[in-house]
Amino acid sequence: MKTAVLATAAMAALAGFAAPVVAQDTKTVAITYIVEHPALDAVREGIVESLAEKGYTEGENLKVVARSAQGNMTTQTQIADEFAGIKPDVSVGISTPSAQALKNAMGDAPVVFAAVTDPVAAGLIESPEAPEANITGTSDKQPPKPALELIQKLVPDVKTIGVIYNPGEANSVVQVDEIKAGAEELGLTVVESPAAQSTMVPDAARNLVGKADAILLPTDNSVISVLEAIVTVGERAKLPVFTTDTDSVERGAVAALGFNYAEMGKVTGDMVAQILDGTAIADIPVVVPGNQDLFLNMKAAEAMGVEVPADVKDSAKKVIE
């Protein structure tokens, strides 16, 4: 008994002398994403990085809770319920299903989404310019026309564009529709080669040999995860492979006109910081990071028989020799 009292007294004394590490006002940001995936992870890291720049440092005045649903919708639901219980200052859903689960669970608490291609079609918001409820975020919708124009420059006699995508991924279906619309304007035709899972992607790529003059890949999780298989087909058949996410260029795509997901994470993190600072969500419009950077891979271009004009090479943000 006596020792207990002594111990308590000692603890109290220690606590008194210890530097006040715990900030008087610690904010909590809860982040969830449907699956571990390089692009989604880059978004998450970007968010935390940008929050630190804005003065919310993890471990000092910020607590970050991160949860992956491991590709399982039901787990995603339970994660959203967990977030509803811990009442974070802002919760973030990276990917369409994660954002939808949060919308459903969080009530009026602020929700920020990221990497959602079409937030309106996903039922998250109605007016991207002035969000009407408690939800805003970043969309990875990209106008496909610049990418198509790039292909026309690099593959001068291109007539048919081959597209590989998973018809089960909401984001990809939106992108493929956009690519089709953009191609029509430029007088190109699109050949679709669907692959319902990663294992079907190599065959889907081989299907395009002889049918397409170039391949353009949307940012499809199932497809991008096995990009190397498509690159192999492209090199053998001299069928150049283009993407819309810049990370793929290092992995063997000829070129990509797109933004990288770490950037998107930073933009998302800025939004989260604004909300923590007290800005109303209605004043934070949905952002589509439109800065499309050109990444080029000269080795891949040579392997797939692409001549890169000097002016294109000069305009590239990054050239991999």
Next chain:
Amino acid sequence: MTLFALAGAFETGLLFALVALSIFMSFRVLDFPDLTVDGSFPLGAAVSAAAIVHGIDPFIATVFGMLAGAIAGFVTGLLNVRFGIMNLLAGILSMVALFSINLRIMGRPNLPVYGHDTVFSRFESLVGAGLWSNTILLLIIAIGAKLIIDWFLKTELGLGLRASGENPAMAEAQGIRNGAMTLLGMAIANALCALAGSLFAQMQGVADVTMGVGTIVTGLAALIIGEAILGRRTVFLATLGCVIGAVVYRLFIAFALSAGFIGIKPQDLNLITAIVVAVAVVLSQSRGKKGRKSLFNFKLVRGAQQADEEQS
């Protein structure tokens, strides 16, 4: 664990009780290891979401979802009974086919039903909004489904179904048509699973084609945990076990998710599930059950004959 997480675990658990009951019907009663459920769960979601978006009353939309599930189960049964395809493979074929069918039904991979009336919003306006309103409705539905199955398995038709799963040769000799019983049982099992999918989409406000991933594992885990807790001496206990097992499993997950619990991270969930199922199987074995066979060859302990005697 917060109150929200607890309520969420009860909600999801009671919803998955329907999946566990579906797996009880196929795996246990019919002795048919049915993998159609990974497709019929999102099928129920797709059909009812599409119907709701087209302005159909949510209750009718839910019934549509159930009917679609019944058809899916019937087709799996047909592949097996009529065309002699092995039962596991028949289920896998249906599951794969349903992926495309679900995409067709919704016209896209992800169909939100936010802002539309659902059975949950209707019920809420009836009893008043609250943290537990979904849970109450799902409790009524899960217990209702359990009691209906209990009753059905005691009718002459239900006893025939059990006999056919228990001992096909004996059933045939008694004049029971095994093929017809398989078709009926599979239709019932997948209607239950589609009902769960339909309710899940309405609760979540969205239907997605990838929703069915892991349905079979979750359902089995719930079934086996339930059996470990209550045993399977009678149908009444076995179906009650499905409901309780599903809720317990979801509480486990919520527990594992709540931060900082002995270093468990969400990415360990699959491992935890496997361990929980394995431990539950071991526990139920140590209760001195005899005649355990492999998982795919479980039968109800009491033969249909005994139940028959009870009836007379």
